[in-house]
Amino acid sequence: MMHTQPPGLYEAALPEDWPQPEALGFGQILGPYLVHAQHCAESGWHAPSVSARAALPVPMASAGLQYGFSVFEGLKAYRDASDRIHLFRPRDHARRLQHSAQRLVMPEPTEELFMTLCQLAVQVHARYVPPHGRGSLYLRPTLYAEEDALGFRPASRHRLAVAVTPCSDPVLRHNRLWAETELIRAAPGGIGAAKTGGNYAAGIAGQQRARQKGYDDVIWLDALTHRELAEAGTMNVFVQIGNEVLTPPLDGTILPGITRDSVLRLLRTEGVPVSEHRISLDELAAAGMAGQLGTAFGVGTAARLTMIDEISDGSTAIRFRDTGLATRLYDKLKQVQEGATHALREWRVAVPVPSSAD
Ligand SMILES: Cc1ncc(COP(=O)(O)O)c(C=O)c1O
Structure with a gap:
């Protein structure tokens, strides 16, 4: 197999019709x-x-x-x-x-x-x-x-x-999620925590089903009771109940998202009470009835942060409120990622790129 050094390393100009x-x-x-x-x-x-x-x-x-x-x-x-x-x-x-x-x-x-x-x-x-x-x-x-x-x-x-x-x-989008109660993405003891194609193969039918029902994406539930939140198609999820923010624990069935970890750190730095805790659809419905439900959002490298407006399993629709928390976190994370703040600069690793004069 030929391993060629790319011509004009560092110098190759972008094509003239390069998109904005x-x-x-x-x-x-x-x-x-x-x-x-x-x-x-x-x-x-x-x-x-x-x-x-x-x-x-x-x-x-x-x-x-x-x-x-x-x-x-x-x-x-x-x-x-x-x-x-x-x-x-x-x-x-x-x-x-x-x-x-x-x-x-x-x-x-x-x-x-x-x-x-x-x-x-x-x-x-x-x-x-x-x-x-x-x-x-x-x-x-x-x-x-x-x-x-x-x-x-x-x-x-x-x-x-x-x-x-x-x-x-990525712009800050609003999504409605379909809670899938029949198909599963991962089960205890399986490969759900590994970032591997098999998990996406297991998940694509759920994503299609969600879209056919008019939702933006699927939210997976646990494989045993089909009642507890796991994660969305390519995002970990957070929900606000009262003044606390919850996210499902890393139990081996969900991807340990790097953005999830970043958001946990940002929340803790802001002094927001956070907990890695199981969250059931029934608990969310009850919190909604009691007026305790705040915002919900998904996080991942590709989309950064997406607001979740609604989660529904077809019989129960849970609607979240925009409390401003998700927008604040989106902005903060963008600043940290783009180096617009000195906060958490240990997360950024410089890539030296020699100029054409070097
Ligand atoms: C299944 C799944 N969960 C969660 C995430 C979020 O992980 P990260 O924040 O590391 O991108 C992704 C995206 O990579 C994913 O594909």
Whole structure:
């Protein structure tokens, strides 16, 4: 396989018809390069390379395609007001990838390898990082089994590759969620806490069902009673009851979201009482009847924060109120991510991008 150094590294200009950042959307334009490293059972991790994206096919017989032995991450790089580029909480994403890999019996990339690949992916695509405040470069590090052989066993060849896509800054949306009482995404003892394709495969029918019923997305319930909130399609969820904010606990069935963790920290810093606690639909309905229900919102890397206006399972509709908390958190998180405040600056890791004069 050819691993070519990209021509004009750092210098490649954007095409003339490049869209405004607000028109980029999410995931539509992929960066031209993949930054990657191979792992062999005999020799461990090899040195990173950069290839044209099309030069890295996945073999059809690979366990990555056949059995879903593939785990991934999603993180963003932002420009600050001085045009410096930072990755947001990359080491936390590295550790989550390690946990996902461990669960699927795949080789765990070291934190340093993950950091090197992500930094290099940003460096070779530096021009694709939108201007300060108007978007980000989303990185998709993916670890997959790539050995070209059939057989259900841990593979002996894997690759960690980072693809990128420039995207708009997400606007603060309002969603209505369908609480799915028949299909499940994850069960205790399963792989719900791993960021792996199988969970999305399990979830796509629920998402479709929600949309067919006129809702924006699905909200998953626990697999045993079908009454407790788990998480939305690609977001962890928070609800405000009285003056307390609750979010479901990390019990192994939901993704331990990095944004969830960031929001918990922001809430605690503001002195808002928060609790990682089971939340049942019945408790929400009762709190609604008692006038105790405040705001609800979902959080994740792609959308940052989305207001939840309503959750319904078809028989009970729970409606939330806008108390201003979600907007405050959205603004605060955007500031922290974009380096518009010194608060929590330890979450941002600079990516040195040499200028063309260097
Ligand atoms: C199923 C699921 N839950 C939660 C999240 C939020 O996680 P994070 O905040 O790390 O992006 C995501 C998005 O990555 C997701 O796909």
